Amino acid sequence: MVTQEQRLACAYLIKVAEPPAPALRRFVVAHGVVAAAAAVRVGDVPESVEAETSARRHIDTAAEDLAVAKRAGARLVTPEDEDWPAWPLLPLTNAAARGLKWASPPLGLWVRGTAPLAEALQRAVSIVGARAATSYGEHVATEMGYGLASRGMTVVSGAAYGIDGAAHKGALNATGSTVAVLACGIDRAYPAGHTALIDRIAAQGLVITEYSPGTTPARHRFLVRNRIIAALGSGTVVVEAGQRSGARNTAASAAALGRVLMVVPGPVTSAMSMGCHDLLREGLATSVGSVAEVIESVGLFGEDLAPKPETTPRPTDGLDSEALRIHEALEPREAHPAERIAEVSGVPLSKVRAVLPALELTGLANRCESGWRRTPPTPT
Amino acid sequence: MVTQEQRLACAYLIKVAEPPAPALRRFVVAHGVVAAAAAVRVGDVPESVEAETSARRHIDTAAEDLAVAKRAGARLVTPEDEDWPAWPLLPLTNAAARGLKWASPPLGLWVRGTAPLAEALQRAVSIVGARAATSYGEHVATEMGYGLASRGMTVVSGAAYGIDGAAHKGALNATGSTVAVLACGIDRAYPAGHTALIDRIAAQGLVITEYSPGTTPARHRFLVRNRIIAALGSGTVVVEAGQRSGARNTAASAAALGRVLMVVPGPVTSAMSMGCHDLLREGLATSVGSVAEVIESVGLFGEDLAPKPETTPRPTDGLDSEALRIHEALEPREAHPAERIAEVSGVPLSKVRAVLPALELTGLANRCESGWRRTPPTPT
Incomplete structure (x- = not known):
């Protein structure tokens, strides 16, 4: 059970510190959220925490933020909640412990939607990509969103125009689960043109953010937000990305976090696929x-193997190279004696005499009075 | 100097044995081509050589073959010739020595065109791919053929419809060097629709084959021919390939021979790119x-590095994360005092006070009476 005091303390700290706040998070883990909030409020904290909290520690809108969130249909999930996605966020926790400051996990998450958060993220794949996507990229993102959601995977993305939106829509169309991670307050919809989409995601899946209600989207917040998208999916698929793009930032985060990084190749003539191809050439992505x-790549080894695409078998598939040469030397319209078949194929006569009856048995050759001819393939 | 006797012996053996003929080649290397031919003629050979030569050893059209070739503007280059491409064929020699029978080098090469063979193959890249190529694939193959030939590389391919033809044409359009490796006699043009193209290749580059004049193209001969294409290029580029295709066979040969294998990605919605993507997923290709x-991939390490595509620098590129947050917190239309900038950015006031003048110096911020505002970007 999380007390109201804990929840208020968490809301207060989220508002005070601009994420990621590695020193504050360590401080909270060490002292508990209530004591940490009290210390921050009066400035009785180590220097590193002071640097992360001094600019806004006098602002306490925790109660108001909780009320605003409630009106927006949202709740605050704290690390003390049973619903906290500790397992999906583990790569961030581990990376932060290794000293990667950018990877510090969120202090809490504002969540809009009724589904349990941790459960929704149990089997998740992130799909990201360019806002200025091509119709090819949007088509592939929609298909992947649909297909993954149909197979019980949650599709995580960032609700942006282009690839993000297409991936969410695909999952929604499959009546599957999808999670949008915002770079602004839970009471905001960004981009504004995706207000209806974000409402649909909240109704069928979840919308989440580490930013306090009222926070405006800013460029650096998208980059900070991307670490959460990269962490929440067991793997991240980059569908289209320019050479300098937020999607590449998410990709780099996923790789640094040890998550499976995948890219969708595209035409080499398309600028929107260049980021994907770069990641392939750099050996960072599958x-x-x-x-x-995708499922094979993120799945457990040996399970979830992608079916090898079926190829049409040919009647000559089982033949060894000499039998193939004998078969090729036969003509469909004119029969020839074995001696001639040996000359044309270059296979010794004794072998030709042994193979021809075998070809007849499998229906590939015909014996007639003047010799042997090839059986024309039966139409399928 | 190669004697006429040696050349006749080579032409005879080429006609007698269907390639690859690993036992015969070892026999020739051991005894010399003239003695080997004499022994084959009377059947005085080890069993393995007998199996490769018994079917046609009674056929001696060597003098006629040389005459037919001469009329077609072609010559026979033997391993004894100075012009023999021993170095480009070395991967075949090595693979054959490791026991890979399919990789046995040709006994000789029929060559149409005036350029020296070994020299033309000194810096070569093979480009192969689907006959049923898409316009995307043909576009890329033409561009690559053109670009490689312009940079002094010889473009090796198989003269087939689709990717092969496009690669040859690209090289021809660059007035560069290109080599077509045929799976039939040097006096034939296959496919017939490429007769004019093959003539142009012979006029500007070279057309080569290990098959005697008059030999008809047969399915198994294309697969056998592919080992030569795979060997002659320092690297092989697969532009488009279905999941079961001759191009994949060439690709597998190139990989087995230790040559650099490259693929051009394409839309995942295109069946013609599936073979390429499979090779990527299998980790066999770059x-x-x-x-x-391409040049970077086949080039010497450290040389020939592909130029990193230029990205437009942003004025904020040099800023650290706190300076970026301060810059983002500034508004272009309204000035705010440093205290407010600290709140919005979450950066401590002392740091804000230090950074703002630095931003002003680099033209990113303006100080005015009521505080600080962001300098709007100057149009480029």
């Missing part, structure tokens, strides 16, 4: 072209 | 999207 390949 | 990347 190429994926289908939902089955 | 992704390439430009001539510069």
Whole structure:
């Protein structure tokens, strides 16, 4: 059970510190959220925490933030809640422990939607990509969102125009689960043109953010937000990305966090695929072209193997190279004696005499009075 | 100097044995081509050589073959010739020595065109791919053929419809060097629709084959021919390939021979790119999207590095994360005091006071009476 005091303390700290706040988070873990908030309020904290909290520690809108969130249909989930996604966020916790400050986990998450958060994130794949996506990229993102959601995976993305929106829509169309991670307050919809989409995501899945209600989106917040998208998916699929893009930032985060990084290849003539191809050339990412390949890439080794695409078998598939040469040397319209077949194929006569009856048995050759001819393939 | 007797012996053996003929080649290397031919003619050979030669050893059209070739503007280059491409064929020699029978080098090469063979193959890249190529694939193959030939590389391919033809044409359009490796006699043009193209290749580059004049193209001969294409290029680029294709066979040969294998990615919605993407997923190939990347991939380490594509620098590029947050907290239209900038950015006031003048110096911020505002970006 999380007390109201704890929740208020968490809301206060989230408002005070601009994420990521590694020193404050360590301080909270060490002293508990209530004591940490009290210390921050009066400035009785180590220097590193002071640097993260001094600018706003006099602002306490915790009660108001909780009320605003409630009106927006949202709640605050804290690390003390049973619903806290500790397992999906573990790569951030571990990376922060290794000293990667940018990877520090959020102090809490504002959550809009009724689904349990930790459960929704149990089997999740992140799909990210360019806002200025091509119709090819949006098509692939929609198909992947749909296919992954249909197979019980939660599709995590950032609600942006282009690839993000297409991935969410695909999951929604499959009546599956999808989570949008915002870079602004839970009471905001950004981009404004995706207000209806974000409402649909909240109704069917979840909208989450580490930013206090009222926080405006700013460029650095998107980059900070991306670490959460990169962490929450067992793997991240980059569908399209320019050479300098937020999607590449998410990709780099996923790779640094040890998550599976996948890219969808595209035409080399398309600027929107250049970021994907760069990641392939740098050896950072696996190429994926289908939902089955994504599931295989993030799945457990040996399970979830993508089915090998079926190829049409040929009647000559089982033949060894000499039998193939004998078969090729036969003509469909004119029969020839074995001696001639040996000459044309270059296979010794004794072998030709042994193989021809075998070809006849499998329906590939015909014996007639003047010799042997090839059986024309039966139409399928 | 190669004697006429040696050349006749080589032409005879080429006609007698269907390639690859690993036992015969070892026999020739051990005894010399003239003695080997004499022994084959009378059947005085080890069993393995007998199996490769018994079917046709009674056929001796060597003098006629040389005459037919001469009329077609072609010559026979033997391993004894100075012009023999021993170095480009070395991967085949080595692989054959490791026991890979399919990799046995040709006994000789029929060559049409005036350029010296070994010299033309000194810096070569092979480009292969689907016959049923898309316009995307043909576009990329033409561009790569053009770009590689312009940079002094010889473009090796198989003269087929689709990717092969596009690669040859690109090289021809650059008035560069290109080599077509045929799977039939040097006096034939296959496919017939590429007769004029093959003539142009012979006029500007070289057309080569290990098959005797008059030999018809047969399915198994294309697969056998592919080992030569895979060997002659320092690297092989697969531009488009279905999941079961001759291009994948060439790719597998190139990988087995230790040559650099490259693929051009394409839309995952295109069946013609599936073979390429499979090779990427299997970790057998490098992704390439430009001539510069091909040259980097086949080039010497540290040389020939592909230029990193230029990205437009942003004025904020040099800023650290706190300075970025301060810059983002500034508004272009309304000035605010430093205290307010500290609150909005979450950066301690002392740091804000230090950074703002620095931002002013680099033209990113303006100080006015009521505080600080962001300098609007100057249009470029």
